[in-house]
Amino acid sequence: xTNSKSxxxxxxxxxxxxxxxxxxxxxxxxxxxxxxxxxILNLYPIVDTIYQSMCKTGDFGKGNIFVGFENFSRxxxxxxxxxxxxxxxxxxxxxxxxxxCFALVLAVLxxxxxxxxxxxxxxxxxxxxxxxxxxAMVWRWLYNSQFGLLNxxxxxxxEWISNPKIAWISIAIIGxxxxxxxxxxxFISGLQEIPHDYYEAADIDGASGVQAxxxxxxxxxxxxxxxxxxxxxxxxxxxxxxxxMVMDQSNKALPKVESLVYLFYRESFDFGDKGYGSxxxxxxxxxxxxxxxFQMIGxxxxxxxx
Amino acid sequence: MKKRLxxxxxxxxxxxxxxxxxxxxxxxxxxxxxxxxSSSGAxxxxxxxxxxxxxxxEICDLFTEETGIDVxxxxxxxxxxxxxxxxxxxGGDMPDVFWMHANNSQIxxxxxxxxxxxxxxxxxxxxDMDKYLPQVTALYTYDxxxxxxxxxxxxxxxxYNKTMxxxxxxxxxxxxxxxxxxxxxxxxxxxxxxxxxxxxxNVTNDQDSYWNIIYxxxxxxxxxxxxxxxxxxxxxxxxxxxxxxxLSDVCPPASVMAETQTDVLFQSGTVAMITQGSWMVPAFxxxxxxxxxxxVAMIPYDKETGVRAxxxxxxxxxxxxxxxxxxxxWKLIEWLGSEEMQIKQAELGVTMSAYEGTSDAWASNTxxxxxxxxxxMAEESKVDGVENKVVEYPFTYNAVKxxxxxxxxxxxxWDDPSLMEEKCKEFAGTMNDIIASExx
Numbered sequence: 001x002t003n004s005k006s007x008x009x010x011x012x013x014x015x016x017x018x019x020x021x022x023x024x025x026x027x028x029x030x031x032x033x034x035x036x037x038x039x040i041l042n043l044y045p046i047v048d049t050i051y052q053s054m055c056k057t058g059d060f061g062k063g064n065i066f067v068g069f070e071n072f073s074r075x076x077x078x079x080x081x082x083x084x085x086x087x088x089x090x091x092x093x094x095x096x097x098x099x100x101c102f103a104l105v106l107a108v109l110x111x112x113x114x115x116x117x118x119x120x121x122x123x124x125x126x127x128x129x130x131x132x133x134x135x136a137m138v139w140r141w142l143y144n145s146q147f148g149l150l151n152x153x154x155x156x157x158x159e160w161i162s163n164p165k166i167a168w169i170s171i172a173i174i175g176x177x178x179x180x181x182x183x184x185x186x187f188i189s190g191l192q193e194i195p196h197d198y199y200e201a202a203d204i205d206g207a208s209g210v211q212a213x214x215x216x217x218x219x220x221x222x223x224x225x226x227x228x229x230x231x232x233x234x235x236x237x238x239x240x241x242x243x244x245m246v247m248d249q250s251n252k253a254l255p256k257v258e259s260l261v262y263l264f265y266r267e268s269f270d271f272g273d274k275g276y277g278s279x280x281x282x283x284x285x286x287x288x289x290x291x292x293x294f295q296m297i298g299x300x301x302x303x304x305x306x
Numbered sequence: 307m308k309k310r311l312x313x314x315x316x317x318x319x320x321x322x323x324x325x326x327x328x329x330x331x332x333x334x335x336x337x338x339x340x341x342x343x344s345s346s347g348a349x350x351x352x353x354x355x356x357x358x359x360x361x362x363x364e365i366c367d368l369f370t371e372e373t374g375i376d377v378x379x380x381x382x383x384x385x386x387x388x389x390x391x392x393x394x395x396x397g398g399d400m401p402d403v404f405w406m407h408a409n410n411s412q413i414x415x416x417x418x419x420x421x422x423x424x425x426x427x428x429x430x431x432x433x434d435m436d437k438y439l440p441q442v443t444a445l446y447t448y449d450x451x452x453x454x455x456x457x458x459x460x461x462x463x464x465x466y467n468k469t470m471x472x473x474x475x476x477x478x479x480x481x482x483x484x485x486x487x488x489x490x491x492x493x494x495x496x497x498x499x500x501x502x503x504x505x506x507x508n509v510t511n512d513q514d515s516y517w518n519i520i521y522x523x524x525x526x527x528x529x530x531x532x533x534x535x536x537x538x539x540x541x542x543x544x545x546x547x548x549x550x551x552x553l554s555d556v557c558p559p560a561s562v563m564a565e566t567q568t569d570v571l572f573q574s575g576t577v578a579m580i581t582q583g584s585w586m587v588p589a590f591x592x593x594x595x596x597x598x599x600x601x602v603a604m605i606p607y608d609k610e611t612g613v614r615a616x617x618x619x620x621x622x623x624x625x626x627x628x629x630x631x632x633x634x635x636w637k638l639i640e641w642l643g644s645e646e647m648q649i650k651q652a653e654l655g656v657t658m659s660a661y662e663g664t665s666d667a668w669a670s671n672t673x674x675x676x677x678x679x680x681x682x683m684a685e686e687s688k689v690d691g692v693e694n695k696v697v698e699y700p701f702t703y704n705a706v707k708x709x710x711x712x713x714x715x716x717x718x719x720w721d722d723p724s725l726m727e728e729k730c731k732e733f734a735g736t737m738n739d740i741i742a743s744e745x746x
Binding site for chain 2: 143146
């Protein structure tokens, strides 16, 4: 089957040897499960979402009517969407740099030989294995302005999640806290790739620890940093669960915190308007594509591949 | 050659086992019942109220004993319940038997998502639709057909904290209270510095809070033909103005109520009074604090109109139209709707049952609270110039859409009640647009 297909595609080619045929057959066989998964679970939904964004969708997915760019023109006039885009970007601006910087410093510290290293690593990684909903519930209580631990412990009267001016920062702090462990693990594995000779040489030349960090660690770790940056930016732009779990619908700070995915969820599942919801995620998709393209271009300036 | 044959065999065996896994996984998700026999897996039942779970489970266990059909009760939180049910309806994988709510029943019935029960009811000797509260039956009747068997009904009453009243030396609320009495007393109980408040209004649940005030003061939420909004009606605006007064003078700040649910504030002794639905009785019964310190009185009436209003809603037991075990589903629904089990549900204190003549059973499920306050409300009567008005839950084709929109649009008004009139009028327009754009 596979052979005849490939022959039809490339008739000009010489007849393949048995070895080549074997290669082709087994090659396809091994990637087909993954490809099927990708097509069914990722590619098809993406295409369908883009199609739905141009539809007035019917209830229960029945009777979609193609309306062209009607949803998009509605979205361009919807100030809430732009506010949500701004909120999403603000969230990412806090979450990404802080989670990377803290994780980097902590990873360097945790990479040294010290007592209780594994214990510390486990502690920092712990938030990663807790369900996001549980994390959000715990923080919701910590932040509670009346009964919350934060306010009671420090005698404050701060409305952490109800004051529109600070609520988005409070949410971003949860984001940083919960992703820290994941970044640390990646950085530690990156650090262990760096040959120790460089540090010894630097030590002999009289470089301080800080100098070594900036001149050896960061450049040599830059591929890992770049990977973390790309994935974290995408992850941060897709923030949803924290906001959904921590903020009540009647929270007055919600308009200043709600993200694009939050809006998508509300439109699609609360209001049952899948078409408009899809339009909002298509916008998010475009934003993520643009940001990622710029990052790929920018990496040439600062990422050192050995 | 031999080697290759073996490897090919191995691969095909692997592929087969993979598809076999997928196949069996799919069928167990899809109701696990291709055989249709009573012993092939459990019926999936979905509900959204944790407080009612033990009672419902008990009734379902009795069903299993009687018929041998296993039942698995799953509890989902209100929001995710509807998300999952909708996703299940779109993807053809709904639970077999589940609760329906007036907010959503129209859209589900309209799209043939629910099993039509007419033939089953005709044949059944246990179910007689005339025996149920007509307000509830009406919610699940569409085009003259029945799509759910009424499970319960609910009324709203005024819950209060006896200890806080005693401490302030005030008389407990009673059935002669007007809304002004509530306001005056709540004002005396409010000490904002000590973080004690007279009243809390659950703004995220229209049914147990401000809707009752609107109808009591002569306003309306939705016109009788279910076509236009009443949020800009002068009487409604008057009522909402009173709601604003309550919010600014005797309630915790809106942000506090957004962070901590009002029933939690009540259960922790922070607020002295809340209006709550009868479905909260199991929760208040279980909570040691409320069991000891709290009681319930009838919801106040309005002095001018003489109307005491309570929104009355009721849930129904429905089955998925797509279920493969329609007969088993009906057996369960019939069981849940039968007089015997409706009485059982009331006795267990799960909720007030929709079946007629079950109120005594419910009233005696606990002597901690004066449950007559909830029951008396359901009787439309006029005593001493005060008219009890049971208001059918306002619904349209897709009521979720405008009730959710309302929660979103009025947030500014909860926070700053001086914006109440403006926001309500604005919302009335939005609501009319939404209703007009509803698919049907």
